[in-house]
């Protein structure tokens with residue numbers, strides 16, 4: 221059966237969760253994130269291909285034509301409108317299915333009925349930042365912006381903005397420079413990273429003597445509710461910048477024309493989306509299958525081992541009888557092993573840390589350092605060049621498993637529990653060693 225292919229445009233928690241759900245599936249998963257930081261947040265696995273680059277519309281079209289996904293899953297931020305527009309247009313141009321996964325809009329409800337009445341009375345909807353500025357220019361009193369720095373320049377359109385506007389933005393160099401350049405007073409801008417409690421919101425709104433709070437509907441995990449409740453408690457008017465209209469976006473993907481259909485393309489949680497992917501694109505979750513024992517000659521093959529601790533030592537000892545050329549790259553090596561290896565011309569020791577390119581020319585690689593990030597880089601380098609790699613702290617990154625080896629002469633048993641129970645493998649191997657030594661006449 222054909223393997224389903226998905227292209228996920230990520231960058232949000234929802235996106236990362238979905239990507240993780242596909243780890244054990246039959247799908248081939250392409251992921252695009254905007255930055256290297258976004259890439260680092262994603263746990264790699266074998267059928268996952270990540271690219272960290274902002275694509276424009278034409279590049280998206282080219283990418284879809286190249287990898288031919290069954291559908292494109294847009295998990296970008298609800299307000300990342302330009303990206304969503306581009307994705308939709310690229311889907312329409314290539315006649316590819318478009319699916320949206322996004323955080324559920326924040327619920328403006330509470331168990332207390334007076335809350336709803338109260339907050340709705342004090343709420344003004346704006347279609348976008350420009351619209352919010354228009355509304356605010358008809359009003360007097362201080363304004364607290366909590367809608368990010370991306371469009372903060374629009375708010376310089378507010379009369380007396382240097383006096384009236386207070387803002388809370390992320391503590392990043394470029395954001396600080398931007399705010400200063402736009403002429404905001406230092407004392408009016410708070411550089412802070414969320415999440416923010418209701419109490420903190422109340423304190424900040426009080427300190428700025430705000431009569432208006434401007435916010436986007438960032439959904440429940442975005443601290444939306446805490447802001448709304450703080451505003452309600454202080455009797456402050458909320459200017460709510462609406463989410464870009466879903467229906468309008470979906471129509472542009474060329475995939476729908478009826479309102480009911482819009483619902484079928486938008487999902488608020490991963491369970492719903494996984495059901496759809498199973499139904500429409502034959503997505504299947506695969507149980508963990510046993511790995512096949514492949515016996516290969518290591519004679520004069522080049523094996524590179526990164527790390528020189530307890531585990532690396534155990535594995536090097538296991539490898540020695542198989543007559544490979546072993547290069548060990550590690551700043552430190554356990555002293556007993558150092559002695560054992562001294563004078564062994566099959567072993568080369570390089571006393572330094574891993575460097576990109578070290579795997580070049582290797583037939584087999586063992587990533588056994590105690591630095592997760594380094595092991596991961598080694599795995600990536602090997603995957604790029606098709607070199608089999610075993611990663612001691614992350615079985616998902618292994619393209620082969622290092623087995624427990626039980627040997628007597630040329631009789632070799634390689635043992636693995638398919639990565640599921642290492643302690644059991646060890647115990648079983650010990651029993652087999654005893655059996656081989658005591659009972660086998662070889």
Ligand SMILES: C[C@@]1(CC(=O)O)C2=NC(=C\c3[nH]c(c(CCC(=O)O)c3CC(=O)O)Cc3[nH]c(c(CC(=O)O)c3CCC(=O)O)/C=C3\N/C(=C\2)[C@@H](CCC(=O)O)[C@]3(C)CC(=O)O)/[C@H]1CCC(=O)O
Nearest residue numbers: 610612613614615621622623624636637638639642643646
């Ligand atoms: C067979 C053996 C060969 C060897 O290492 O020589 C081996 N692990 C052995 C022992 C062992 N490993 C671990 C413990 C601690 C106790 C425990 O977890 O119960 C013990 C027991 C001990 O050392 O006493 C911890 C551990 N292991 C892995 C992870 C990461 C993960 O699972 O993702 C973690 C968590 C690390 C952490 O938390 O940081 C991963 C792998 N270990 C593998 C091989 C590969 C699959 C083979 C299989 O099917 O098991 C695989 C998938 C990848 C690979 O490395 O190629 C060897 C027995 C040798 C013998 O006795 O002769």
Ligand SMILES: NC(=O)c1ccc[n+]([C@@H]2O[C@H](COP(=O)([O-])OP(=O)(O)OC[C@H]3O[C@@H](n4cnc5c(N)ncnc54)[C@H](O)[C@@H]3O)[C@@H](O)[C@H]2O)c1
Nearest residue numbers: 527528529530531532550551552573574588589590612613
């Ligand atoms: N698969 C297994 O059987 C198993 C069992 C237990 C632990 N582990 C995992 O294996 C890894 C190693 O365990 P250990 O007990 O040998 O650790 P350890 O701390 O004894 O040894 C780590 C070694 O890595 C080296 N190292 C550190 N940074 C390096 C770099 N940048 N480049 C090259 N070498 C570097 C150190 O010099 C040291 O020799 C850990 O990640 C551990 O979680 C695996």
